[in-house]
Amino acid sequence: MKKLIKKTLLSLILISTSACSNGGNMYSETELKKMLDFDCVIEQKPAIPQETELLYNYAHYQDLHRLWTGKAGDWNDLAKYYRIAAANGNYKANGRLQYLLYSNRIIAENNKKEVIELNEKLEKILPATAYFGYYFYLKKGYGVKTILMGELSYLRRAADLGNRDAQYIIAELLRRVKDKKSLAIRNEVWVKLFKCSSEQGNKDSSIPLALDYQIDGKYAEAVKIFHEGVKNGSGKATNFLMRAFKSVIPENDPLYYLGIKTADSERAIRYEMIKTYLSRNEFLDPKVPDLDEIVPLPPAKLPAWDGKIAFQRWFEGPSPEKPSDELMKKLAEKAGLDWQTGLPLKK
Numbered sequence: 001m002k003k004l005i006k007k008t009l010l011s012l013i014l015i016s017t018s019a020c021s022n023g024g025n026m027y028s029e030t031e032l033k034k035m036l037d038f039d040c041v042i043e044q045k046p047a048i049p050q051e052t053e054l055l056y057n058y059a060h061y062q063d064l065h066r067l068w069t070g071k072a073g074d075w076n077d078l079a080k081y082y083r084i085a086a087a088n089g090n091y092k093a094n095g096r097l098q099y100l101l102y103s104n105r106i107i108a109e110n111n112k113k114e115v116i117e118l119n120e121k122l123e124k125i126l127p128a129t130a131y132f133g134y135y136f137y138l139k140k141g142y143g144v145k146t147i148l149m150g151e152l153s154y155l156r157r158a159a160d161l162g163n164r165d166a167q168y169i170i171a172e173l174l175r176r177v178k179d180k181k182s183l184a185i186r187n188e189v190w191v192k193l194f195k196c197s198s199e200q201g202n203k204d205s206s207i208p209l210a211l212d213y214q215i216d217g218k219y220a221e222a223v224k225i226f227h228e229g230v231k232n233g234s235g236k237a238t239n240f241l242m243r244a245f246k247s248v249i250p251e252n253d254p255l256y257y258l259g260i261k262t263a264d265s266e267r268a269i270r271y272e273m274i275k276t277y278l279s280r281n282e283f284l285d286p287k288v289p290d291l292d293e294i295v296p297l298p299p300a301k302l303p304a305w306d307g308k309i310a311f312q313r314w315f316e317g318p319s320p321e322k323p324s325d326e327l328m329k330k331l332a333e334k335a336g337l338d339w340q341t342g343l344p345l346k347k
Contacts, residue, residue, distance in 0.1 A: 029185065032182055032185055033185050036174070036185060036186065036189045037189070038159070038160075038170075038189050038192055038193055038196075039160075040192060040195070040196035040199075041128075041160065041161060041162040041196070042162050042196070042199070042200060043126070043128045043129065043161065043162030043163055043164065043200060044162070045091065045126065046089070046091065046125050046126065048089065048090050048091070048092065049088055049089050049090065051088075051327060051330075051331060052084075052085040052088045052089065052090035052093065052331065053085075053090065054320070054321075054323050054327065055081040055082075055084055055085040055090070055093065055323050055327075055328070055331070056081070056082070056085045056090050056092055056093045056096075057320040058081060058319070058320045058321065058322055058323055059078045059081035059082050059085070059093070059096075060092075060096065061314075061315075061319050061320050062078055062319065063075060063078055063096070063100070064284055064315065065315075066105075067283055067284065068283065070105065072104045072105060072107060073104075073105075073106070073107045074105065075100050075105040075106045076106055076107060078100075078106070079097070079100070079106045079108070079341070079342055080328070080339070080340065080341050080342035081093075081323065081328075081342070082094075082096055082097035082100070082342070083097060083337065083341075083342025083343065084328060084331050084332050084335065084337055084339070084342045085331075086118060086121070087121075087331075087335035087336075087337055087342070088331050088334060088335055089125065091122060091125055091126045091129070094118050094121065094122045095122070095129065097118060098115050098118050098119060098122075098133065101114055101115045101118075102115055102137075102142065112142060115137070115142070116137070119133040119134065119137070127161055128158050128161035128162045128163035128166070129158070129163055131154045131155075131157045131158035131161065131163065131166070132154070132155070132158035132163040132165055132166045134151070134154040135151045135152070135154040135155040135158060135166065138150065138151035138154065139151045155169060155170065156170065159193070162196075162200070164196070164197040164198075164200035164201060164202040164205070165197070165202060167193045167194075167196050167197035167200075167202070167205070168193070168194070168197045168202045168204055168205045170190075170193055171189075171190040171193035171194045171197065171205065171208070172190075174186045174189060174190045174193070175190055175208070187212075190208075191209065191212055193205075194206075194208055194209035194212075195209055198225060198228055198229065198232065199228070201231075201232050201287070202232060203229055203232035203233045203234035203237070204234075206225055206226065206228055206229025206232055206234055206237050207229060207234060207236050207237060209225050210222045210223075210225035210226045210229060210237065210240070213225060214257075214258065215254075219257075219258050219259030219260075220259065222258055222259075223241070223244070223258050223259070223260070223297065224297070225237075226240050226241050226258075227241065227291065227297055230271070230274065230288055230291055230295075231287065231288050231289055231291045232287060232288075233278055233285060233286055233287040233288060234278070235275050235278040235279040235282065238271050238272075238274050238275035238278060239271075239275050240256065240258070241258075241267075241271045241295075242268050242271035242272045242275055243256045243268075244256060244257075244258040244260045245260060245263060245264045245265075245267040245268040245271065246263065246265065246268035246272075247263050248260070248261065248262070248263050264298070266302055267295055267298075267302065270294060270295045270302070270305065271295060273307060274288060274291075274294070274295070274309060277308075277309065277312055281315075284311075284315065286309070286311040286312070286315075287311060288309050288310075288311070289310070290309060290310040291309075293305075294309065325339070
């Protein structure tokens with residue numbers, strides 16, 4: 001196994017900014033390239049115990065339906081489902097519970113303590129995501145203390161282990177460095193980071209990656225990445241494709257030209273409908289993994305469509321069945337928890 005950390009991001013940024021302030025002469029091109037190097041790693045998600053999904057799916061449905069009007073504490077009754085599912089190995093329940101505690105949607109006895117304990121448990125099964133959590137919490141001053149800017153070490157570690165959000169943030173940091181002499185090297189690295197991140201579902205990475213291909217005249221690649229961005233839930237990516245198919249864009253349009261020579265009004269309409277839903281419901285963070293069943297890229301023909309993405313049908317449909325008390329007791333006992341609260345049993 002390769003070393004988890006080639007260089008901390010702190011060193012990476014200091015190297016880049018030092019190169020800038022010293023006219024780019026502090027390090028040779030070879031040295032700088034080696035320091036900035038990044039190998040794409042896809043985060044491997046562990047299998048989720050099937051019974052815990054019953055708890056997660058029920059809680060998640062109720063959870064999302066409260067996001068628009070809910071106030072602090074309105075999610076307290078859902079905590080037990082997430083806690084018990086998380087304690088039995090459901091990483092999705094763990095992550096969502098952390099968010100609800102951090103944002104005070106769930107009010108617990110000690111929100112900070114519970115969040116950090118959850119992230120420590122997550123580290124055992126999904127370390128890349130957990131390291132990104134440490135970066136986020138330390139940056140916000142939430143949780144344990146660290147050395148000055150030490151949270152950046154967690155960020156680089158998370159990226160090297162495959163966390164898509166960490167990869168996106170590092171790519172953006174590299175893009176912001178103002179140093180022309182290292183631009184080519186940094187461009188090579190941030191494209192790799194954005195590509196790796198987008199492949200794993202980060203919608204924010206899809207846009208700069210697609211635009212980079214577009215600027216280079218690699219229009220087919222740009223279209224594929226915008227398409228990937230739509231799957232990742234990006235309304236911006238959907239808008240680019242909607243415009244490209246709605247009418248023939250002239251080649252001298254640097255913003256929207258994607259090499260598409262023939263307008264396709266039906267494709268444009270479908271993209272526009274998806275864009276509208278994604279934009280209006282951004283707070284739900286919807287994804288479109290079923291995009292190829294709705295708007296496959298040409299030359300594939302358009303299939304029949306009822307006008308809704310799969311997430312929309314799920315969200316507008318009936319609630320998943322509430323888990324039985326028997327199942328709650330069984331899973332709680334297995335994890336040593338109180339089945340009515342999801343908290344550890346008092347000794």
